[in-house]
Amino acid sequence: MPKLYRMTQHWDHWLTQFLGQHVVAAERRCLQQLLSSYYGKYALLLGVPQQQGLLKSTVMPCQYLMTPLLVNKNKFTEVIESEFYELPFASGSVDLVLVPHTLEHLDNPRKLLSEACRIVKPEGHIIILGFNPMSLWGLKKTMTTANVTPWNSHFIQSTTVKKWLGLADFELVLQDTFLFRPPTRHQRLFRKLTFLEWLGNKCYKPFGGVYVLIAKAKVVPLTPIRMRWQQKLSSLHATFPGPSMRDSLK
Secondary structure, X not given: OHHHHHHHHHHXXXXXXXXXXXXXXXXXXXXXXXXXXXXXXXXXXXXXXXHHHHHHHXXXXXXXXXXXXXXXXXXXXXXXXXXXXXXXXXXXXXXXXXXXXXXXXXXXXXXXXXXXXXXXXXXXXXXXXXXXXOOHHHHHHHHOOOOOOOOOOOOOOHHHHHHHHHHOOEEEEEEXXXXXXXXXXXXXXXXXXXXHHHHHHHHOHHHOOEEEEEEEEOOOOOOOOOOXXXXXXXXXXXXXXXXXXXXXXX
């Protein structure tokens, strides 16, 4: 738990820097385009305080942030301060669960994903955001030897996450990537490379720096069970005599 707290704290701080702010802004623009037609009542984000703005991409009225960090609460988002491995929600109680990069900071990401899938309502959705190892951002991670955020976290392949979702009885609805510019801290150079976003969307779609997965909870169809009558009918025959007995009583 102390290690998780430190990693999420460093991750939250990195999101306040230039490159981190651009990641959050790009993710919010992506979600605003994708979630305009997703309706429900309860939306839950498992992340850090700097990601609260991602909840504004939804139209759901009840929005919650769950985080292990201390948060300056506001009137728009309810905050639940808790660890990630055991979510304090009833099964099938949340319409939308948003998991932005949270799996990358855990020693057991599949356990969190299983918990997140457990609380999603039937026909509800879960959204996973993660850094793509097959991108310039993944290349930066392999070339960085220093123990610094976010390059010290686990970049999980989208194919692995899709496999976990399938095992949890979730159906993949959408997969996309964005953020094609290299992760440079030089702001002037980063802005000059804006054309790479257009070029990447046209030519290099699988190699975006961030991937987004949207999956829907499957509804298991109910199989009707035919009831078999087990009671013997001998007493009914005794009460209502058959034709031969009625003839003998005439």
